[in-house]
Amino acid sequence: xxxxxxxxxxxxxxxxxxxxxxxxTPERAPGHEDINKFKQMYDLLATPNTFRTASGAPGPDYYxxxxxxxxxxxxxDANQKLYGEETITYTNKSxxxxxxxxxxxxxxxxxxxxxxxxxxxxxxxxxxxxxxFANQFLKDPFDGGFNIEYVKDIxxxxxxxxxxxxxxxxxxxxxxxxxxxxxxxxxWWYNINNHVTDRARSGYEHFEKDGNNAYVIAQFFPRMAVxxxxxxxxxxxxxxxGEFALPFxxxxxxxxxxxxxxxxxxxxxxxxxxxxxxxxMKRYEQALNSYDEPVLIVTQAEAEAxxxxxxxxxxxxxxxxxxxxxxxxxxxxxxxxxxxAVDINGKRVMAVSMYPKEGNPLWEDWSTKAVASTLKSYSKxxxxxxxxxxxxxxxxxQGMEYPMICWNYGRPDENGKISDRVRFGMYGVIIHxxxxxxxxxxxxxxxxxxxxxxxxxxxxxxxxxxQEFGERYxxxxxxxxxxxxxxxxxxxxxxxxxxxxxxxxxITPIMANPEYVRQLGNNAYGKPATALNILxxxxxxPDLFDKAFQTYSRRWMFKHPTPDDFFRTMxxxxxxxxxxxxxxxxxxxxxVDIRLKEVKKLYxxxxxxxxxxxxxxxxxxxxxxxGPLVYTTTEEEADFNPALKSGSLVASATSLKAxxxxxxxxxxxxxxxxxxxxxxxxxxxxxxxVMPLIVAYTYADGTxxxxxxxxxxxxxxxxxxxxxxxxxxxxxxxxxxxKLETADIDVSNNTWPREEKPTRFENFRNQN
Amino acid sequence: MEIRHDxxxxxxxxxxxxxxxxxxxxxxxxxxxxxxxxxxxxSEEATLLFENYLKQHLRFSVDKQPKxxxxxxxxxxxxxxxxxxxxxxxxxxxxxxxxxxVLTDFIPDQQNIIHLIMTNGRKSSMTDADKPKAVLKTN
Ligand SMILES: [Zn+2]
Numbered sequence: 036x037x038x039x040x041x042x043x044x045x046x047x048x049x050x051x052x053x054x055x056x057x058x059x060t061p062e063r064a065p066g067h068e069d070i071n072k073f074k075q076m077y078d079l080l081a082t083p084n085t086f087r088t089a090s091g092a093p094g095p096d097y098y099x100x101x102x103x104x105x106x107x108x109x110x111x112d113a114n115q116k117l118y119g120e121e122t123i124t125y126t127n128k129s130x131x132x133x134x135x136x137x138x139x140x141x142x143x144x145x146x147x148x149x150x151x152x153x154x155x156x157x158x159x160x161x162x163x164x165x166x167x168f169a170n171q172f173l174k175d176p177f178d179g180g181f182n183i184e185y186v187k188d189i190x191x192x193x194x195x196x197x198x199x200x201x202x203x204x205x206x207x208x209x210x211x212x213x214x215x216x217x218x219x220x221x222x223w224w225y226n227i228n229n230h231v232t233d234r235a236r237s238g239y240e241h242f243e244k245d246g247n248n249a250y251v252i253a254q255f256f257p258r259m260a261v262x263x264x265x266x267x268x269x270x271x272x273x274x275x276x277g278e279f280a281l282p283f284x285x286x287x288x289x290x291x292x293x294x295x296x297x298x299x300x301x302x303x304x305x306x307x308x309x310x311x312x313x314x315x316m317k318r319y320e321q322a323l324n325s326y327d328e329p330v331l332i333v334t335q336a337e338a339e340a341x342x343x344x345x346x347x348x349x350x351x352x353x354x355x356x357x358x359x360x361x362x363x364x365x366x367x368x369x370x371x372x373x374x375x376a377v378d379i380n381g382k383r384v385m386a387v388s389m390y391p392k393e394g395n396p397l398w399e400d401w402s403t404k405a406v407a408s409t410l411k412s413y414s415k416x417x418x419x420x421x422x423x424x425x426x427x428x429x430x431x432x433q434g435m436e437y438p439m440i441c442w443n444y445g446r447p448d449e450n451g452k453i454s455d456r457v458r459f460g461m462y463g464v465i466i467h468x469x470x471x472x473x474x475x476x477x478x479x480x481x482x483x484x485x486x487x488x489x490x491x492x493x494x495x496x497x498x499x500x501x502q503e504f505g506e507r508y509x510x511x512x513x514x515x516x517x518x519x520x521x522x523x524x525x526x527x528x529x530x531x532x533x534x535x536x537x538x539x540x541x542i543t544p545i546m547a548n549p550e551y552v553r554q555l556g557n558n559a560y561g562k563p564a565t566a567l568n569i570l571x572x573x574x575x576x577p578d579l580f581d582k583a584f585q586t587y588s589r590r591w592m593f594k595h596p597t598p599d600d601f602f603r604t605m606x607x608x609x610x611x612x613x614x615x616x617x618x619x620x621x622x623x624x625x626x627v628d629i630r631l632k633e634v635k636k637l638y639x640x641x642x643x644x645x646x647x648x649x650x651x652x653x654x655x656x657x658x659x660x661x662g663p664l665v666y667t668t669t670e671e672e673a674d675f676n677p678a679l680k681s682g683s684l685v686a687s688a689t690s691l692k693a694x695x696x697x698x699x700x701x702x703x704x705x706x707x708x709x710x711x712x713x714x715x716x717x718x719x720x721x722x723x724x725v726m727p728l729i730v731a732y733t734y735a736d737g738t739x740x741x742x743x744x745x746x747x748x749x750x751x752x753x754x755x756x757x758x759x760x761x762x763x764x765x766x767x768x769x770x771x772x773x774k775l776e777t778a779d780i781d782v783s784n785n786t787w788p789r790e791e792k793p794t795r796f797e798n799f800r801n802q803n
Numbered sequence: 804m805e806i807r808h809d810x811x812x813x814x815x816x817x818x819x820x821x822x823x824x825x826x827x828x829x830x831x832x833x834x835x836x837x838x839x840x841x842x843x844x845x846s847e848e849a850t851l852l853f854e855n856y857l858k859q860h861l862r863f864s865v866d867k868q869p870k871x872x873x874x875x876x877x878x879x880x881x882x883x884x885x886x887x888x889x890x891x892x893x894x895x896x897x898x899x900x901x902x903x904x905v906l907t908d909f910i911p912d913q914q915n916i917i918h919l920i921m922t923n924g925r926k927s928s929m930t931d932a933d934k935p936k937a938v939l940k941t942n
Contacts, residue, residue: 456823456881524882537916538927554914794807796816799887803876 072725072753076614079622080599086264091603092590099595101126102259102284109291109349110366112248115227115239119256122189126216129262133211137262137270138203141254142225144273145235146180177228181257184222194219201273203257221257236435236442242369242391245342249367249391251430251442258361259284261481265597271483277549278482278489281360283593288355292366294348295341297333299372299389299426300364301438302356310352322374322385329403333372335392341368356438358421358593360479363437365389365428373399377407380419384410390429393446397453397461401511402427402443405465408507412500413473416581417588425472427465434464436471443468455514459522462511466504467497478591485598486549487621491563492601498526498568528573528778531557531565535626536780542624546598565778566620573727573776574746575611583608615725615746625723627777630784631730631769632755633717637667638679641690645674663690667713683708684761709763716769718756721784725749726777728756733768741773804903806939807920808893815865815899817872817888819857825906825913826884829856832909853877857886862902865893898940907932 083089085096106121127133186194186205195206211217230238230251237253261269261280269280292298304310311319315332322330333341346368356362369391377384388402406427410420426440433442445461447453473496475482475489482489505512505521512518524530534542534557543552545563552558571580586608587601602617619625643651643658647666651658658664665688668675679687685695685707695707718728728744748756760766771785779785783792793801804819830852854874863870875887899919906913911932919926919939928937 459881460824522881538918538929541914541916541927541929794805794816794818795885796805796807796818796887799818799878799885800816800875 071750072619073612073615073747073750074618076602076618079618080602081265081597084264087597087600089603090607091587091600091605092607093594096130097594098128098130098264100128100259100262100282102282104256104284104286104288104362106256106286106288106362107291108255108288110250110252110293112250112293112296115229115248116224117227117252117255118224120220120222121256122218122220123257123259124216124218125211125259127211127213129264130213131262132213133207133262135207136205136211136217137260137268138205138221139258139260139273139279140181140183140198140201140203141258141273141279143180143198143201144275145177145228145233147176147178177233178226179228181223181225183257184224185220187220189218189220199272202260202270223257225255227252230433231431234432236433237363240431242393245369246345247342247367247369249365249369249430251363251365251428251433251435253361253363253435253437254279256362261595263595266481266484269481269483273483274550276552276555277484277486279361280481280483281479283358283360283479286354286356286359286362288362288364289351289353290364290366291349291351293346293368294350295344295346295368296350296366297338297341297368297370297372297389298352298364298366299387299428299440300352300354301359301362301440302354303423305353305355306351310350319374323376323383325374326376326378329373329375329386329388329399331371331373331399333370335371335395335399338369338371338392344368359438360476361437363440365426365430365440365442367391371395371399373403375403375407377410379410379414382419384420384422385424386410387424387426388428389426394429395447396451397445397447397458398429401462401508402429402465404508404511405462405504406469408504409466409469409500411507412503413470413496416496416499417473417478417585418592420472421477421592422472425469427469434468436468436476438472438476441465441468441471453514455516458514459524462504462521463497463501463524466500467493470497470500473588477593478588479593479595481595481597482549484548485546486552486555486559487545487563488596488598488601490559491545492567494525494560494564495567498523498564501526525561525564526568527775528565528569529775531561531778532780534561535778539624544624545621563621566616569726569777570605570613570616573729574613574616575609579609579611580605583611619724623723627724627726627779628720628722628781628784629726629728629771629777629779630719630721630781631716631771631787632719632784633715634769634787635669635715637669637713637715637759638675639684639688639691639713640666640668640676640679641688642666642676644668644672646672663694665691667715684710684713710761712760712762712765714760714762714766716758716760718758718771719754720749722780725753726779729772729774729776731768731770731773732760732762732766733770734762734764735767736764738764804901804915804917805920806899806901806917808896808922808941810894810922813892813894815863815870815890815893817890819886819888819905820883821886821906822882823879823884824882825910826853829906829909850877853884853886857888857905860903860905860908861888862900863890864900865890865896866898867900896941898938900936900938901928901930902936903930904932904935907935 085094088094103124104121106119109118125136186196188194197204207217228235228238229241231240237251239248239250241248259282261282286302290298308316318330318332370389371392372389374385374387377386386403386406388398390398390402406425410425414420422439424439428440428442430442431446432444434444435442443464445457445464470493474493480488501521501523512521541553543558545558549555549559571577583605587604590604591600606613644666685692695704725746727746728748731739731741733739769787772779807816809816857874863872870890872888872890875889877884877886901917903915905915914929914931916927916929917937921941926939928939930937
């Protein structure tokens with residue numbers, strides 16, 4: 036293709052083509068507002084203010100509240116109960132006077148009379164298992180939920196509280212002025228649930244064979260709600276799907292468990308020498324300097340011996356964490372425990388794993404290395420991981436995140452066999468949950484309102500981190516099959532097509548609350564992750580994207596961003612107008628379907644065609660008085676002259692040739708014989724989303740060329756784009772989005788000539 | 804689930820996908836002591852288990868006539884298991900009714916989306932625990 040040449044052709048001549056024929060006056064249409072796909076987002080974004088700026092950064096008056104906790108916790112392993120006493124110190128950094136505080140009681144979602152049981156559907160299944168039927172309809176519900184023994188002020192005086200399901204209002208004796216802090220105490224206990232049978236985010240797994248429990252404990256204490264400039268109090272109830280909104284603070288937590296338990300959790304262990312044996316200390320010192328291989332602090336043989344001990348003595352583990360938004364811990368006598376040092380830009384971070392022997396051999400081989408690789412990848416795309424450790428705990432069926440610690444699934448079968456599904460499921464969940472340290476533990480978005488801000492953004496970085504894990508550890512990609520790159524489940528554009536092409540009544544825009552979102556996995560994880568991946572690879576390019584994304588992460592590190600802050604920062608740091616992208620992908624359920632509607636092979640002639648003559652007659656145009664003209668025609672027209680098919684385009688139009696002789700430079704003229712073929716391509720958009728137009732041309736000699744037009748090609752005419760090409764080689768095939776980069780839901784209309792691809796069903800049938 | 808009407812072959816070609824995670828949950832509940840089956844094998848036992856499950860949890864009727872389906876087999880990748888079913892001798896029809904309780908009996912919030920693809924367009928619907936039946940009309 037010769038760009039300079041066809042540019043001249045289009046600008047220098049009147050082409051009597053489709054343009055002229057389509058100018059029939061329609062009925063006068065009614066007026067409309069600005070409905071252009073590229074309209075700026077003034078209607079969707081909050082007005083910038085001194086808390087949050089128009090560039091997407093925290094403003095001069097940005098504030099956030101602080102909640103500090105001192106807790107004493109005791110686990111009753113024999114009866115699976117947890118007892119706690121805490122002092123919360125709440126500092127009001129807002130400019131507002133607070134009359135009361137809201138405290139979250141998430142465990143109440145499991146209380147017997149929980150309203151969340153009422154909103155769950157409970158229609159009778161027409162077929163089910165006896166166990167399930169009994170659990171659902173015959174058994175007493177689990178007696179979970181917080182039993183609050185008292186809420187007192189610091190002098191021991193009872194405070195007035197009102198509990199509304201999972202939210203507790205603490206009425207302050209005197210309102211809390213800006214800048215003031217208030218301390219109060221809560222004592223509570225609750226029955227710990229079995230998270231395997233309950234499918235819960237926290238609880239214990241019971242191991243029938245040895246009689247032990249492995250605890251992964253979170254949402255275990257009454258926690259402060261967030262108060263901020265966008266929501267006031269975020270006191271939306273916890274129904275189960277919308278996760279958490281939590282302020283930052285400092286924690287001092289003492290946890291008492293059976294003496295033979297191994298425990299780790301959020302924060303720096305304060306009394307390592309008291310709770311570690313001498314041998315463990317020695318191995319720990321070794322691990323501090325082992326950057327390539329994990330060092331076992333507790334071996335499997337030691338864990339197996341501990342499984343039998345059932346000590347009735349107790350031990351207290353003391354943890355202290357600064358600037359975290361939550362606290363969680365895991366404890367069991369079954370835990371194998373290993374650690375490895377990770378170098379994050381010169382700073383040492385410990386990658387840690389805890390797992391029952393049931394996780395081996397997979398866990399001892401890969402958990403800690405997956406943690407380390409994740410910290411490196413995420414630090415590269417965001418900011419250096421600021422905490423001193425990251426722990427991956429193996430808990431059956433779990434994938435759940437807390438500051439510095441997370442629970443992950445992935446268990447070999449009883450014979451120790453590891454399917455690829457379990458293997459990559461385990462890598463993927465560890466990368467994802469460790470990644471949550473960055474979003475939302477540090478870039479602390481409001482999960483209860485916007486699931487995508489942590490899940491979607493995190494799933495996007497997870498994709499990059501998975502690919503890099505595969506590059507760092509190719510041996511990890513050898514399982515039942517050997518993969519040459521990490522088989523990521525979410526990220527690649529084509530993987531989101533089934534969701535995007537689904538029935539519109541079962542899809543919700545990304546910008547919606549997780550409690551009513553349909554298909555949360557696709558809505559809050561898959562679609563935003565894919566959208567960001569497309570933005571990075573296809574719309575902005577990695578350089579512009581990565582810098583903008585890093586800017587967002589760093590601006591909002593240890594702060595509370597909103598979606599607007601993200602949308603604005605991505606433009607602010609890149610100078611790429613993305614309003615069309617956010618509007619389409621995040622605020623609507625529109626999908627991508629770009630169609631190659633028509634391909635016309637054109638010829639040029641100086642002789643008026645029958646079509647032109649008819650047009651002239653109808654419109655009273657005297658062609659002979661129009662000066663020299665050039666006409667386009669196609670083989671389909673009845674008066675087509677086959678002689679036009681031989682030779683160059685210019686040679687067949689004398690008027691054009693004459694013009695060229697007079698007006699073109701020698702160099703330009705030398706290229707004329709190469710202009711042999713002319714095509715007019717029409718693209719339209721059955722789908723609502725505008726996207727870059729990526730077109731691959733295959734020529735008769737087998738060569739191909741890819742042309743990428745930016746999304747703004749749709750700016751003036753949102754619905755249709757026409758392109759004229761002049762080439763020296765005949766085009767044999769044209770494909771829109773040849774590498775499946777845009778999540779185009781119907782690729783059957785992307786090619787010329789049209790191609791029928793066999794369905795999955797037909798493929799299966801043909802192979803079997 | 805995708806139901807494709809092949810007019811030339813007079814068939815309804817049905818493919819459905821189930822996440823392995825979900826299938827494993829079912830197996831855990833129904834065969835807790837039987838961990839030795841490698842459920843990803845194409846062993847007769849593992850295949851039969853799936854086939855029988857589908858026969859219990861899927862009912863089709865075309866223009867109010869119950870239709871039995873032929874189970875062609877399954878395949879899988881890392882996350883998803885695909886099952887293939889065939890209903891023969893379907894030339895033209897006005898409506899198809901699907902009763903689908905696949906997974907909804909043990910995953911209460913499971914939603915099964917159904918696409919009917921015909922030469923002249925497509926129709927979609929959804930089933931869940933509350934509403935296990937869906938009717939898709941061809942026009
Ligand atoms: Zn997540």
